[in-house]
Amino acid sequence: MxxxxxxxxxxxxxxxxHWPEKILCAAGNASVLPLLLKTQDAFISLLKVANKSPLAWSEAIKQSNAITGPVFLKHLMVMTDLGGEALNKLPPLSNYCPSGVLLFDWGGKKYEYKFKEIQNKCSLANSALRVDSKKLLEGGDFTPRMLDVAMLLMFGSTASNDSLPMEVKDRCIIGTLIGHSDELDKFAKENYIRVSRQVxxxxxxxxxxxxxxxxxxxxxxxxxxxxxxxxxxxxxxxxxxxxxxxxxxxxxxxxxxxxxxxxxxxxxxxxxxxxxxxxxxxxxxxxxxxxxxxxxxxxxxxxxxxxxxxxxxxxxxxxxxxxxxxxxxxxxxxxxxxxxxxx
Structure with missing residues (x-):
């Protein structure tokens, strides 16, 4: 018996x-925090090991069962406190980076990344970046626009050819932490305490x-x-x-x-x-x-x-x-x- x-x-x-997907699908925006908490360790672990190049993380995501493009970008937005709503209020990136190329320092070397879409006026709302609750649950790969935003959020702090507002640049430091386990853990802990308290x-x-x-x-x-x-x-x-x-x-x-x-x-x-x-x-x-x-x-x-x-x-x-x-x-x-x- x-x-x-x-x-x-x-x-x-x-x-x-962890929350059953059936409940998360019905939860709408309320489902975002549980999904982020569920994947936080995988996100941080990926940044700890993907340290061969500034774009090594994008290749590592393709091999991950836990992290999708939308989930990775949502984590970046949470940790920088720059979500789609805040980004969408900024003028077109061409106002800050006229060349459409991001020049930045990483690991003691200079790199450049050519923006594919966001150098022109386009929507950076959560739905356009596939980080709204529905698309987060659907998963999927990076779109060119998502990749542009991810690079900006990760390496904006060390950019040398831009006029981004300092309150934006100061938040875009995650790329500088790649490969540094202790600093990543500390940064993640501080920022997830913030977002957990908020929502x-x-x-x-x-x-x-x-x-x-x-x-x-x-x-x-x-x-x-x-x-x-x-x-x-x-x-x-x-x-x-x-x-x-x-x-x-x-x-x-x-x-x-x-x-x-x-x-x-x-x-x-x-x-x-x-x-x-x-x-x-x-x-x-x-x-x-x-x-x-x-x-x-x-x-x-x-x-x-x-x-x-x-x-x-x-x-x-x-x-x-x-x-x-x-x-x-x-x-x-x-x-x-x-x-x-x-x-």
Whole structure:
């Protein structure tokens, strides 16, 4: 018989750790940060080893399974804090570099790169550079325009034949760090702390809602049509305060026989304190749910939960009737539990 009240180790062996692509596709702009966090190590590793020439990184990308052209360029934009919106506000590059050739220093030598498109007026918006959320997920190679922007962002700081604003040049230093492991690690850490603070909260909230939607969608598809599955609902006789207000669950499933299942959902690729709160409440919550004749289940996944908040997740596993990770096969495992418990 399948085991449903799993230990942390059993849950970890089934975890996917990073956001399922189905959820990211539905997330729109909220999907960008998780994708960047997932590929950050591969991006930095590529810059550490692609040090034979100023363009060695472009060849290394072709051999990478993790980094595509759009993802690489998006990382550059994040680390320089020069996204498509900021770039698009600049006048045509011909105003700053009339020759259309970028002369720059790298590794003690002088190099030149001839711009293919951006020396003339053209759109540098995220969609035109293939770094909007949809195209990031699609992947693909560099377009000439993308390559132009990448070279500017990497080597603009050492350019010698331009009149770029200093606030732009000062940010375009990544090319000077190629091959320098410690400096790359430090630069990446500082800049990803910045971007995480800027968008992390909104991203977490948006993706949290989509994670709940995913659970609801899967269970509705996998359970018979006479089951009721809803978000942000409560169960009879389960309250969290003296005034009798019903305890709200992320998802509630109700069987045709009137059996209730409260389902809490937590997916964190980074980490926050939500899982700690759920852990503190898990013992008393299970007691209240069981006293009312219902069941309590959890969907827990994400590297931030499974790898960082292990103690909290372990406590939750000890006070859960069914614990699963965030994948289609795991949703099937939970659906089977609901059906067996109702039989």
């Amino acid at each position: 399948p085991k449903y009240n799993r230990t942390l180790s059993e849950l970890k062996s089934n975890a996917v750790l 992390g909260g909104a991203t977490s909230n948006a993706l949290g809602q989509l994670a709940q939607d995913y659970v609801v969608s899967c269970l509705k598809e996998m359970l018979p049509p006479n089951w009721i599955v809803s978000k942000d609902s409560s169960m009879p006789n389960v309250s969290h305060s003296a005034n009798g207000n019903g305890t709200n669950f992320d998802v509630v499933a109700i069987s045709p026989k009137g059996k209730y299942f409260g389902i809490e959902v937590s997916f964190q690729v980074t980490t926050n304190s939500v899982i700690e709160r759920k852990a503190r409440e898990s013992e008393s919550l299970m007691s209240s749910v069981h006293a009312a004749g219902h069941k309590i289940c959890y969907v827990i996944d994400g590297a931030g939960n499974i790898n960082i908040r292990q103690n909290a997740v372990g406590i939750i596993c000890s006070h859960s009737d069914c614990t699963v990770a965030m994948s289609e096969s795991e949703m099937k495992h939970m659906a089977n539990y609901l059906l067996q418990t109702n039989s």
